[in-house]
Amino acid sequence: MYAQLVETGLKQVRAAADMDADERAFQARIDDGIKIEPKDWMPEAYRKTLIRQISQHAHSEIVGQLPEGNWVTRAPTLQRKSILLAKIQDEAGHGLYLYSAAETLGVSRDELLAALHSGKAKYSSIFNYPTLSWADMGAIGWLVDGSAIINQIPLCRCSYGPYARAMIRVCKEESFHARQGYDIMLALCNGSAAQKAMAQDALNRWWWPSLMMFGPSDADSVNSAQSSAWRIKLFSNDELRQRMVDQTVPQAEFLGLTVPDPDLRWNAARGHYDFGAIDWAEFHQVLKGNGPCNRERLQTRVQAWDDGAWFREALVAHADKQAARAASGEPQ
């Protein structure tokens, strides 16, 4: 993919001739598959790209808790409620690993959260859609976590050590999330006609936003070429999107559901499904803050941060007291 992008001249990748000796040595390490660690020298642009991507990813994890949090009190059984709670707690954990990975690049968690709360930082477009029925818990697990896994498995091999290692655990937990989602869809599809209709409605609403999760088409992806050269990206947005479609369509067929795309058909010559055009205008509106739930999600996050102020202050006071005791030789 990298070669292809350079060849078509779509994006600006720093050419070897423009690099100084440090940059050339850095690129050579990446090309040899050697992981970059926090104390290693790295170009400023590499550091910034990673902070951007890892923090967006972290924000997506914690904002991603909100649409599902909406259904905790209304889960249909105690077992479903426990599973949903465990999944939502996992997302908080993913946020923590990812913020920690970002912090190794010399940025503080407070700075990152301030960027999220001021609306400056992005998080995944998918979490700006509402969760209207219990079937949405199934569709999110199946389609959204399913897409997240497809995007994140390659990240386990990306060039930055702390990010790659965080992704290994995240991916294992995401597989459980995807399975719990599919299990909800299976139960609904094997249930009454009304339950099956609920599952179909959820698929109708989540299908296209899930395809948008992979980002703009390769032709419009501003960051892809350089991120690929640095092995932060191992596959292009369109390659991963195609993988999601190929994997998910047979799963929808097994459920007896119809993917809401009249142009979807198997292309034997390509060995892939062809699918219809994505509404990129909608994607850009969501990125601009004009999706159905952007304002609500941000408000909820800011409120949670403000409500937690007393607890953060108590933690700091406790830590200060412990430090003072240690300094005075008092027992802890």
Ligand code: BYC
């Ligand atoms: N939403 O040049 P491009 C999850 C932005 S959820 C919002 O292709 P890049 C989870 C992009 O940031 C998923 N913004 O960028 C699942 C860039 O803007 P900036 C979170 C998007 O970075 C269940 C601009 O569009 N996963 O895990 O090369 C429960 C141009 O795009 C989106 C990750 O973050 C979008 N969908 O590629 C809980 C995975 N797509 O920053 C949680 C790691 C694009 O230049 N991230 N943009 O202003 C990635 O793999 C890449 O960052 C992307 C975008 C594929 C998302």
